Amino acid sequence: MPATQLRAASPTGSRTGTREAILALALDLLQARGFNAFSYQHIADRLGIRKAAVHYHFPTKADLGLALVAHYRAQFEDWRGAQMEKGAGPLQLLRGYMAISLHFLRDGGKACPLGVLEAEFASLPPPLREAVTALDTELREFLAGVLEAGRRAGIFRFDGPAADKVLVITASLQGGLHIARAAGARSFTRMLRQLERDLGITND
Amino acid sequence: MPATQLRAASPTGSRTGTREAILALALDLLQARGFNAFSYQHIADRLGIRKAAVHYHFPTKADLGLALVAHYRAQFEDWRGAQMEKGAGPLQLLRGYMAISLHFLRDGGKACPLGVLEAEFASLPPPLREAVTALDTELREFLAGVLEAGRRAGIFRFDGPAADKVLVITASLQGGLHIARAAGARSFTRMLRQLERDLGITND
DNA sequence: GTCTATAACGTGATAGAC
DNA sequence: GTCTATCACGTTATAGAC
Numbered sequence: 001m002p003a004t005q006l007r008a009a010s011p012t013g014s015r016t017g018t019r020e021a022i023l024a025l026a027l028d029l030l031q032a033r034g035f036n037a038f039s040y041q042h043i044a045d046r047l048g049i050r051k052a053a054v055h056y057h058f059p060t061k062a063d064l065g066l067a068l069v070a071h072y073r074a075q076f077e078d079w080r081g082a083q084m085e086k087g088a089g090p091l092q093l094l095r096g097y098m099a100i101s102l103h104f105l106r107d108g109g110k111a112c113p114l115g116v117l118e119a120e121f122a123s124l125p126p127p128l129r130e131a132v133t134a135l136d137t138e139l140r141e142f143l144a145g146v147l148e149a150g151r152r153a154g155i156f157r158f159d160g161p162a163a164d165k166v167l168v169i170t171a172s173l174q175g176g177l178h179i180a181r182a183a184g185a186r187s188f189t190r191m192l193r194q195l196e197r198d199l200g201i202t203n204d
Numbered sequence: 205m206p207a208t209q210l211r212a213a214s215p216t217g218s219r220t221g222t223r224e225a226i227l228a229l230a231l232d233l234l235q236a237r238g239f240n241a242f243s244y245q246h247i248a249d250r251l252g253i254r255k256a257a258v259h260y261h262f263p264t265k266a267d268l269g270l271a272l273v274a275h276y277r278a279q280f281e282d283w284r285g286a287q288m289e290k291g292a293g294p295l296q297l298l299r300g301y302m303a304i305s306l307h308f309l310r311d312g313g314k315a316c317p318l319g320v321l322e323a324e325f326a327s328l329p330p331p332l333r334e335a336v337t338a339l340d341t342e343l344r345e346f347l348a349g350v351l352e353a354g355r356r357a358g359i360f361r362f363d364g365p366a367a368d369k370v371l372v373i374t375a376s377l378q379g380g381l382h383i384a385r386a387a388g389a390r391s392f393t394r395m396l397r398q399l400e401r402d403l404g405i406t407n408d
Numbered sequence: 409g410t411c412t413a414t415a416a417c418g419t420g421a422t423a424g425a426c
Numbered sequence: 427g428t429c430t431a432t433c434a435c436g437t438t439a440t441a442g443a444c
Contacts, residue, residue, distance in 0.1 A: 039418075039419060039420080040419080040420070040421090041418075041420095051419095052421090055420085055422080059421080059422095060420075060421075061419095061421095
């Protein structure tokens with residue numbers, strides 16, 4: 001998923017896609033290195049522009065962080081919309097959601113943006129913390145609906161509230177992506193299979 | 205767990221426990237803020253000494269990181285030794301392990317040291333990465349033994365290899381501690397209950 | 409073992425020309 | 427919208443006195 005980005009120069013020499021290019025690259029850096037471990041300089045170097053140009057689009061790093069969360073949220077909404085349009089069922093939705101994490105892993109060992117920001121939570125600007133909390137809640141509510149629908153339909157089997165099962169699944173996905181850096185990519189695919197076993201999903 | 209630390213002045217005005225005090229505080233900072241989000245200055249300020257004194261004990265931050273992993277590993281070995289000494293069974297061992305994470309959470313919303321370092325993995329000095337990988341492997345091997353013994357004894361019920369189930373549990377614990385920063389402490393205790401349900405443990 | 413002082417660098421951020 | 431130039435600050439790290 002190279003993401004939707006740049007190219008499409010305006011009549012002048014300026015590129016109207018710079019803002020989007022910054023967002024796409026910054027999201028990559030966030031997922032690969034963490035919010036505190038990438039800088040405006042890194043972005044400028046890899047985009048072939050100057051730091052000041054980055055500051056023009058995102059005056060402070062808190063602004064950039066907020067835009068990153070909004071960007072990721074928009075990507076999720078797009079994905080959800082596409083799934084709904086093709087009438088995906090609970091199993092397809094859950095596996096599709098897991099596949100997103102798998103794509104992150106295979107794209108250079110990236111982690112979940114939310115998982116990264118929550119790991120660095122205490123050092124984040126307060127407005128960014130609030131945005132993280134809001135998106136985290138939204139994602140878990142979506143997944144709880146998927147799990148509950150799947151259980152009613154006899155596709156998933158688990159005890160307890162769907163909201164609690166969601167906590168195990170999202171924590172596993174976020175934590176599993178981090179562990180995979182130390183334990184290898186195979187650890188994550190094995191973990192995914194175990195998550196399915198724990199839901200009573202039988203693989204032929 | 206205020207940790208074992210300082211006090212016990214030597215004949216001169218110097219404290220022989222400075223090294224241990226640095227380690228204890230740095231571990232706190234690592235778990236609360238992350239490896240990239242605490243500095244020698246933070247340590248010096250809170251200990252009432254100068255930065256140079258910290259560098260005397262741990263010349264580079266990589267040295268400090270390696271010592272932190274060794275320190276945490278020693279704490280785990282102590283805990284494991286105490287459990288073995290009192291003949292703890294699989295359920296007691298698993299719950300004791302989960303309780304460690306719960307203590308972290310309640311001690312100011314700290315996370316697992318390994319979970320934090322794995323989240324920042326790409327930005328860590330290579331030697332530190334290797335130490336993280338080694339300890340991560342050791343902890344999962346220990347837990348796999350606990351799970352397998354518990355399954356044989358009819359205490360735990362789960363499908364698939366114990367090593368895979370361990371991946372779900374450790375990823376859940378590490379990820380759950382991060383999510384708790386955004387979702388609140390209750391999310392973590394609910395997740396722990398779900399982990400027990402998923403192991404067929406019945407709570408009266 | 410701890411201190412003062414400083415070096416060398418990277419960071420987020422701003423001013424003002426083009 | 428991007429540039430050059432600069433600032434103020436925090437960072438890791440070292441030298442040398444006490």
